Amino acid sequence: MRSRSSLLAATALAALLVFSSGCAVTGGVAYQAPSPAWAGRTDVSLFYSALAPYGRWFAYPQYGWVWTPYDVGYEWRPYLDGRWDYSDAGWTWVADEPWGWGPFHYGRWFFDESYGWIWVPGTVWSPAWVAWRYDGDDVGWAPLPPQAAWNDGLSYDPQAPGGEIPSYAWCFTTRSHLFDSHLNDAVFPIARNATLTSRAPLRFDYEVRDRRPFDRGPDPIALGRFLHHPVPQVPIADAGAPGPATRSGRTLRLFRPALAPAPPDLVPPAPPASKPTASPVAADARGAARRAAEQQRLDRFFAQRRRQLLAAQHREERHPPAGTTLDALRQRHQAERAALERQHQRQTRVLASRLEKGLPPARSGGGRGEKPAHVASGGRRTAHGRGR
Numbered sequence: 001m002r003s004r005s006s007l008l009a010a011t012a013l014a015a016l017l018v019f020s021s022g023c024a025v026t027g028g029v030a031y032q033a034p035s036p037a038w039a040g041r042t043d044v045s046l047f048y049s050a051l052a053p054y055g056r057w058f059a060y061p062q063y064g065w066v067w068t069p070y071d072v073g074y075e076w077r078p079y080l081d082g083r084w085d086y087s088d089a090g091w092t093w094v095a096d097e098p099w100g101w102g103p104f105h106y107g108r109w110f111f112d113e114s115y116g117w118i119w120v121p122g123t124v125w126s127p128a129w130v131a132w133r134y135d136g137d138d139v140g141w142a143p144l145p146p147q148a149a150w151n152d153g154l155s156y157d158p159q160a161p162g163g164e165i166p167s168y169a170w171c172f173t174t175r176s177h178l179f180d181s182h183l184n185d186a187v188f189p190i191a192r193n194a195t196l197t198s199r200a201p202l203r204f205d206y207e208v209r210d211r212r213p214f215d216r217g218p219d220p221i222a223l224g225r226f227l228h229h230p231v232p233q234v235p236i237a238d239a240g241a242p243g244p245a246t247r248s249g250r251t252l253r254l255f256r257p258a259l260a261p262a263p264p265d266l267v268p269p270a271p272p273a274s275k276p277t278a279s280p281v282a283a284d285a286r287g288a289a290r291r292a293a294e295q296q297r298l299d300r301f302f303a304q305r306r307r308q309l310l311a312a313q314h315r316e317e318r319h320p321p322a323g324t325t326l327d328a329l330r331q332r333h334q335a336e337r338a339a340l341e342r343q344h345q346r347q348t349r350v351l352a353s354r355l356e357k358g359l360p361p362a363r364s365g366g367g368r369g370e371k372p373a374h375v376a377s378g379g380r381r382t383a384h385g386r387g388r
Contacts, residue, residue, distance in 0.1 A: 043262050043263065044106075044122075044259050047102050050099070050242050051067050051099055052268060055099070056070070060112075060118065065121070065262070065267070066121070067119045068116060068117060069119075070360045071363065072116070073362055073363050074298060074301055074362045075190045075343070078103070078104065078109045078169075079130055079142070079171060080171055080187060081096040081097055081182070082095040082096045082100060082182075083180060083182065085179075086231050087233060087235065087252060088236055089209070089210075090209075090216055091130075091216075091217035091218070092215070092254075093105070095245075101255050103119040104129075105125050105128070106121060106122040107129070108129060110145050111168075111169065113350055115350070115354065115359070120146045123261060124213065124259075125258065126150075126213040127215050127236075129143065130144060130204075130217075131144055131202055132202075132203045132218065133172075133200035133202060133203065134203070134218050135199055135200035137176075139218060140170045140173075140193075141170070142165045142169040143169060144165075145162060147160060147162045153206070153207075153208065165202075167339065168343055170197055172188045172192065174186070175223060175226050176227070178223070190340075191305070191336045191340035194339035195332050234252050237251050238253070240255075287355075290355070294351055295351065305340060306340060309340055317329060
């Protein structure tokens with residue numbers, strides 16, 4: 001990134017722009033195209049209208065205009081719903097979300113307990129802005145924080161203030177599932193990240209190719225040897241307008257121009273105004289009832305996750321991994337249970353804050369759908385039908 005100012009849209013006040021949305025449908029999910037008033041822009045403000053239907057723009061003290069998505073799950077984190085391709089730009093994320101063409105290729109993500117996950121816009125396109133962890137069979141990735149800057153190379157110190165990537169930001173799967181079409185179905189439960197992040201070193205290996213970032217990530221040659229077939233390299237072609245990725249034969253078409261910072265006189269569209277109520281008392285009662293219902297829904301979700309984790313841990317204690325003592329295994333299990341409780345508490349705080357701010361709460365489920373039983377339980381399929 002050229003500078004921090006390249007990540008941000010200015011916070012100066014100006015008249016709000018009125019916009020309308022057209023629709024296109026890609027992959028069975030409705031994508032609302034930016035209005036003609038915003039079409040053809042070559043700066044960060046093109047995101048303002050394009051992302052407004054899917055989340056809330058607001059001014060954040062440290063970063064200026066930022067955006068948080070609406071329809072995500074309690075365990076959602078960036079780069080969960082979608083798939084990996086290995087392209088001529090390196091490891092390339094292809095999102096399931098209709099808005100994923102922008103926030104997973106420009107800018108950075110961070111977590112705030114008042115909002116949940118927040119995206120800071122940026123000007124430089126990358127096939128993905130992620131850090132990696134891989135060692136043996138496990139492969140993990142997580143969004144880089146705003147402190148990771150690009151200036152013809154990645155400048156990032158994970159030990160610096162704000163540079164740490166928390167364990168709950170990671171997605172882990174096995175090498176054999178890395179190219180699954182919908183990786184959310186193969187990602188391990190978030191509680192296991194407490195163990196998985198300690199096993200593999202942190203890696204962030206980018207270089208410049210064709211004047212763009214190239215995400216080196218896991219070695220495709222070594223991965224091909226494991227999979228018993230070469231990892232194909234998918235060619236990328238430039239898409240002419242913002243929108244979800246499309247395919248033409250083997251070619252992946254992505255919107256990826258270099259962008260300028262947003263003009264200081266432009267601000268994102270305002271969120272829809274809430275309808276006035278005739279009775280403040282009735283409104284307060286409805287609000288309290290909704291908060292209670294949403295909290296019960298969240299508690300039920302994590303009660304189910306707790307049962308699944310305990311069942312998986314009991315199975316693992318009956319058949320410990322080779323080279324692992326029972327004491328070490330129980331310490332690991334205790335850390336995973338503690339991580340799940342912290343995630344429950346974290347999401348409880350996010351829920352209360354989002355409802356107070358008039359934002360939609362998270363939904364149950366980790367992402368686009370329910371996980372298969374072997375993944376939801378924290379186990380792995382094996383030739384003998386039991387999880388590891």
